[in-house]
Each structure stands twice: as C-alpha cells, then as structure tokens.
Amino acid sequence: MAAPPRVAIVGGGLAGAAAALEAVRQGAEVMLVSAASGATALGWGSLDVAGAVPGSRRLRWRAPLREAPLSGADRLAILIGTFATHPYAVLFGRDAARGDAAAAAEQVKQAVEDLDRALQPHGLGVEGSLDENRLLADPHGNVRVCDYAFTGAAGGNLAEVPEIAWVTLAGLPADPASVALGRLAAERAALGLSPAPARSVELRLPEGLALESVARLAAELDRPDALAALCQVAKEARAGSSAGRMWLFPPVLGLESPAPKLAALRESVGSPVAETLAAVPDATPGYRLQRALAAALDAAGVRRYAGRATNLAVREGRIGALGYTNEQGDAVEIDADAVVLATGRFLAGGLREEGGVVAESILGLPLYDGKGARVDGRPAQASVRRRYLDAHPLFGAGVVTDARLRPVNAPGGPPVAPNVFAAGDLLTGFDAARDRTGLGVALMTGVAAARNAVQGAKRGGLS
Ligand SMILES: Cc1cc2nc3c(=O)[nH]c(=O)nc-3n(C[C@H](O)[C@H](O)[C@H](O)COP(=O)(O)OP(=O)(O)OC[C@H]3O[C@@H](n4cnc5c(N)ncnc54)[C@H](O)[C@@H]3O)c2cc1C
Known part of the structure; x- marks a missing residue:
C-alpha cells in the first residue's frame, strides 16, 4: 500500500486548521507548525461567509431594486460575480460564470457542517445558514447581519x-x-x-x-x-x-x-x-474557537509543532521539506510532499514590514492589492490612504494564486512551485474588516488548498 501523502501546514488559525482537518479527511499525514495565535483568536463570534454591511455597496443588506433583504447566498453570488480578485471568485469562478452560484453555496454548507462536526466534541458549534440572516448585537448595541455564528452569540x-x-x-x-x-x-x-x-x-x-x-x-x-x-x-x-x-x-x-x-x-x-458578539478589546469567542480548533486537530491526529517556519527546502527539483525554528531555537526540517501556507497578514506575521518595506515572511512572495498593484518592496505607508475610514489597499493585500490556490509571481502566471498552496488572510483580494468574509475565506480556502495539496501529492506533486 502506498504511504499516505505528507502535508505540512504553516499557521494555526482557521485557515491552517481547516486545511489540516481536510487533509486528514483526504487520507494525508498532517504536520502543522504554528508560531502563535493570529486573527482567528481575536474573532468576535460570527463566522462570516458573506456577512452584510448595511449601508455599504460592497456586501449590502438590501437589494436596491427589490428593497428586500439579501440572503447570505445572494451576497455570495454577488461577490463571486463582481469582485474578480476576491478569493471566492478565484475558488468558485467557474461555477459563477455558469450562473451556478448554488454550487458554491453547497460547498460552503458542507465545509461548515464538517467544521461544526469537528468542533462539537470540544464544546463549540457553528450555527446558521446562507438562506437566512441572523441579526446579532454587539456589546455597544450595534447590529451585525450575519450568516453563521458560533455557540454563544449564535442564539441571539x-x-x-x-x-x-x-x-x-x-x-x-x-x-x-x-x-x-x-x-x-x-x-x-x-x-x-x-x-x-x-x-x-x-x-x-x-x-x-x-x-x-x-x-x-x-x-x-x-x-x-x-x-x-x-x-x-x-x-x-x-x-x-x-x-x-x-x-x-x-x-x-x-x-x-x-x-x-x-x-x-x-x-x-x-x-x-x-x-452578544464581542468587540474590541474583548475576544472571548475567538479565544474559544482557537482552543477548540487545537483540540480538534489533536483529536484528528494532526501533529502540531510550536515554532516559526523559516524556509521551504528544495529536494529533487521540488519543495520537499518545511524548515522551522522551534521554541528552543533549533532549526528543524519536516519532510513534506506538499505545503500549505496559512500564515495570515501583519497581525499574525505572514506579512511584515522589514527594512522599511513590506514583504511576505517565508518565501518573499510578491504581494498585490485587490486592484492588482504591487505592495511588497514598498513602505507600508505607501499603500495606506489618508483617511481612516477609506479602503486601504494594504489591508486587502496578499498573495495572488492560480485557481488551485498555488501562489504565482504575477497574475495569470505559472505557480512558483507545483506543491505549495496558500489560504486564508494571506490571500489578496479582500479586507476582512470591511468585507465581512474573514473566517469564511479562511474556512473555504483552507479546505480547498488541502484538497488540492493532497490530490497533487497523490499524483506525485505534479498537476
Ligand atoms: C479583531 C478582529 C475581529 C475579527 N472578527 C471576526 C468575526 O467575528 N468573524 C469573522 O468571520 N472574521 C473576523 N475577523 C477576521 C478573521 O479573524 C480572519 O480573517 C481569520 O481569522 C484569518 O484566519 P487565518 O487562519 O488566515 O489567519 P490567522 O488566524 O491570523 O492565523 C495565522 C497563523 O499563522 C501563524 N504564522 C504566521 N507566520 C508564521 C510562521 N512563519 N511560522 C509559523 N506560523 C506562522 C500565526 O502564528 C497564526 O497561527 C476578525 C479579525 C480581527 C483582527
């Protein structure tokens, strides 16, 4: 019998955890390296697949012509069809082109069910649907239009x-x-x-x-x-x-x-x-999620390592190992047939400003904002607007991938490696704080990256 493919994942937020759980479901041996908690541990209690932002043109609450509330599924379809660089458009693009957004909604439903099943034994569940809006209050009395939420706020x-x-x-x-x-x-x-x-x-x-x-x-x-x-x-x-x-x-x-x-x-x-949902400075729902994810990973047999990934090593012409520095400061290598990068953005360390310029932390991958402008190699401030409430290109910046979520050097170009994948906040094309698609993107791209990684590894890393 062939040995199971080995998938190494960098990042312990929802994108990395969802990738790890899916890779296990697909029959892989999974190793996950995580430096610390990131944005997932700061979440406020909703799992926004396509949460509405009332008053915003981007993910609005009502259809302007019908004056009727849009459902999460409606918003997902609008998002896929309108915002070409959003990770959902990259993932579901072909479905949307056929006008088959229902297929995308089905995939979301399945991924949420799988996540719920993994979390339930560890005291947390996901409730909600893309067909009905949940109106949840935050501690200030603001109302958020949500599709899914975690046990606690979900019932409100x-x-x-x-x-x-x-x-x-x-x-x-x-x-x-x-x-x-x-x-x-x-x-x-x-x-x-x-x-x-x-x-x-x-x-x-x-x-x-x-x-x-x-x-x-x-x-x-x-x-x-x-x-x-x-x-x-x-x-x-x-x-x-x-x-x-x-x-x-x-x-x-x-x-x-x-x-x-x-x-x-x-x-x-x-x-x-x-x-209620949480709000700055509190994040008990995110903390619960992070803990439940860690427990779910352990239960699924994922080998978790604390440390900071530093490099990917080339073996026989392709990426064959992930290098990281463990908590004792030792350099360690993990052999892998495929690697998923789910390292988040500035908050988690996936992106950083170093030597006065923005860079992706592990491979120095090129970074683009949602409109296709390069962001890396420039000061962070060059990609920030003057007014606080404006859309800041920096906060929607990340890695561009092909349709299989493999990072590329330039939009439309070939992957930088056949067996390296990216997921979650590290991807370009969305600003979780403005779009209200944060944990939804983490979940859906984490699952898809893992599937692609395992399939590719089963075929010998080539696709
Ligand atoms: C305050 C706040 C509240 C939010 N509330 C919500 C909400 O209620 N609902 C919602 O849907 N979205 C919310 N979001 C957005 C959502 O939290 C993020 O979009 C999502 O968590 C991103 O998940 P991720 O796994 O991609 O990244 P992260 O959760 O940031 O995880 C990245 C991981 O990568 C690790 N890492 C980075 N570099 C390395 C390295 N070199 N080696 C090893 N590990 C590394 C980090 O340690 C971390 O474990 C919120 C965001 C913030 C900041």
Missing part, C-alpha cells in the same frame, strides 16, 4: 425576538445600558425592523469574582461555583420576565465551551439566553 438572533433583557454586570466595564439600548433601537429602525421592547437588567455578582475585564470574568465562569453564583443572581432578577424574552449577556460565558453555561442560565431565567 434579534430578528426572532419579541422582547430583550439587556444584561449588564455591576462593575464590569461596558457602555451604559441606556446608551447600548438606544443604539440597538436606532439600528433596528435603520434595518427596517419593528421595534422590540427592551429593558436593562443589572446583575450584581458576589464579592471576589474578577470583574476587571470580560476575559477575566469569562475565565472565572468556567468554574462551576462561579457559574452557579451567576445563575442565582439571574434567577433572582427574573421576576416579571416573560417566557419569550431573550436575555442577552456580554460574551463572558466561559473561555471553554459556552453551551452548558447557556443551558444553566436558560434554566435559571426560564427564557432564551444568548451572548
């Missing part, structure tokens, strides 16, 4: 809620409830939703629980006694609460699996309970 769909109890915890830094509720009402009106009665509920936790930050309290609430105390004060505050009222907590329900905490609180207040 304001489109379905007749009444809201906005929970604050005395002592925990937050906007005053009156400010958040005022914003929530204005956001609902702007989205064309009917008003929903909302009242604030302030809970006072017993002395001794850390309330300096959302993350510290979340860590405490992983302890059964602390959770029991929260349930008790919530129960005492429920007087007069109707059974349909949605209790929206800040994203404090544990750094580990939120599902049992939601269930315990639901039992205490006798009505639906969810968290």
